[in-house]
Amino acid sequence: MTSDTGRRAPRTGKSWISRWDPEDPAFWNGGGRAVARRNLWASIASEHIGFSVWSIWSVLVLFMVPENGFASTPEQKFLLLSVVTLVGAVLRVPYTLAVPLLGGRNWTLAATALLLVPTGAAFFLIQNPDTPFWLLMVLAATAGLGGGNFSSSMANINAYFPEKEKGWALGLNAGGGNIGVATVQLVGLGVIAVFTTAAGYLVPLFYLPLILLALVWSWRSMNNLTHVRSDVRAQLAATGDRHFWIMSLLYIGTFGSFIGTGFAFGLLLQSQFGLAPVQAAGVAVLGPVVGSLVRPVGGRLADTLGGARVTLWVFCAMAVCAGVLVLAVQASQLGLFIGAFAVMFTLTGLGNGSTYKMIPSIYAAKAEDAIAAGEPRERALARTKRVSSSMLGLIGAVGALGGVGINVAFRESFAAFGTTAHAFAAFGVFYLLCAAVTRVVYLRRPRTAAPGGADRAAGTAEPVQR
Structure with a gap:
């Protein structure tokens, strides 16, 4: 499949699948669908635990109160969350690049095992309030290992499903992972309610057996695909394509908002409105639940209506929500703030699903261009699948940086003005920018007919979203 195939050792063994063609109806209906779904469910389990570990400090900061010996300020806590998100x-x-190098199953096992490191670090740190803040940040940053799972999982699952089912499959995979943000907050709420804020160490302790369970599940249920090969040079070269950067911008707006606000929601309720830890945790858990559950719906809507159309309306509505949040903060209206945030989480979930559906569709259009230009169909489709899988992961990486920006904006706004209203105003302007980009690049009708799929992909939504 790639130029370096001949220099690699043969990929053999019970876990390796040598023939995989989901676009062939006979293959797909004759057993391919069952194998793909088996891998999907195991992938969701591992990614779910990864997201929970990645966002574990969004819960543990609620335990970092003076009663437990912690002297951290709200600004320091927002900085801590920013570092974890950044890693x-x-x-x-x-x-992302590890999947074609090592195999989807093999890397899932390795990535899941690595989650034991941040979980152990969290167990130690939350019991030691005298830990210097710089050391706390360094060790807590290992929770970022859980954030990497998303990209490798999405790149792996993308190779299993046919084009017509990618929106739903990728949305289900991502949504099942995203809800890990809510799960860890639910665990934190349970610990606070039953054992008080003095028992924060029970949160990471809860996840240790779950990591081992996910390891066993992945070992027994997942496969490696022999045709998914590494072509790092070609994959990274694809970042020179303008669609890579455009889609990264849009994903910063959707996923960056989801993960950034998901991390910060409980801390916002505690710092901005003075809620007690148990109250903040009880409310904060609802947002990520909603955002995660609707992500597959966003993918399904994109399959039906077109990803660009769904994404455009999502950004317009997010801009309105940001304005409402500014008013809620300025008027100290907790009910309005929570209601607007619930809508915002719903919109980010829909937008996450719709933008991720757009990515493989854009590269499918590029494959049609190559085929029309004379490139053999099998070669064009194989290359496109490789590149689109990598783009899913790489765009996911850039999009996650939006979560860093969200928490940095909260920190700076709180430090400078004692309120987060200015941060929400800035978010609203950014969402309007994303809406304009979506409209101009993917929905505007060109004056003249474009000659090929890739050109049409830049001009209208219809060819891109088939």
């Missing part, structure tokens, strides 16, 4: 975003690049 998770950066790790998504090597995690």
Whole structure:
């Protein structure tokens, strides 16, 4: 499949699948669908635990109160969350490239096992309030290992499903992972309610057996695909395509908002409105639940209506929500703030699903261009599948940086003005920018007919979203 195939050792063994053609109806209906779904469910389990570990500090900061010996300020806590988010975003690049290098099953096992490191670090740190803040940040940053799981999982699952089912499959995979943000907050709420804020160490302790369970599940249920080969040079060269950067911008707006606000929601309720830890945790858990559950719906809507159309309306509505949040903060209206945030989480979930559906569709259009230009169909489709899988992971990495920006904006706004209203105003302007980009690039009708799929992909939504 790639130029370096001949220099690699043969990929053999019970876990390796040598023939995989989901676009062939006979193959897909004759057993391919069952294998793909088996891999999907195991992938969701591992990614779910990864997201929970990545976002574990969004819960543990609620335990970092003076009664437990912690003297951290709200600004320091927002900085801590920013560092954890940043590490998770950066790790998504090597995690994406690890799938074709090592195999989807093999890397899932390795990535899941690595989650034992941040879980152990969290167990230690939350019991030691005298830990210097710089050391706390360094060790807590290992939770970013859980953030990398998303990109490798999405790149792996993308190779299993036919084009017509990618929106739903990728949305289900991502949504099942995303809801890990809510799960860890639910665990934190349970610990606070039953054992008080003095028992924060029970949160990471809860996840240790779950990591081992996910390892066993992946070992027994997942496969490696022999045709998914590494072509790092070609994959990274694809980042020179303008669609890579455009889609990264849009994903910063959707996923960056989801993960950034998901991390910060409980801390916002605690710092901005003075809620007690148990109250903040009880409310904060609802947002990520909603955002995660509707992500597959966003993928399904994109399959039906077109990803660009769904994405455009999502950004317009997010801009309105940001304005409402500004008013809620300025008027100290907790009910309005929570209601607007619930809508915002719903919109980010829909947008996550719709933008991720757009990515493989754009590269499918490029494959049609290549086929029309004379490239053999099998070669064009194989290359496109490789590149689109990598783009899913790499765009996911850039998008996660939006979560860093969200928490940095909260920190700076709180430090400078004692309120987060200015941060929400800035978010609203950014969402309007994303809406304009979506409209101009993917929905505007060109004056003259474009000659090929890739050109049409830049001009209208219809060819891109088939």
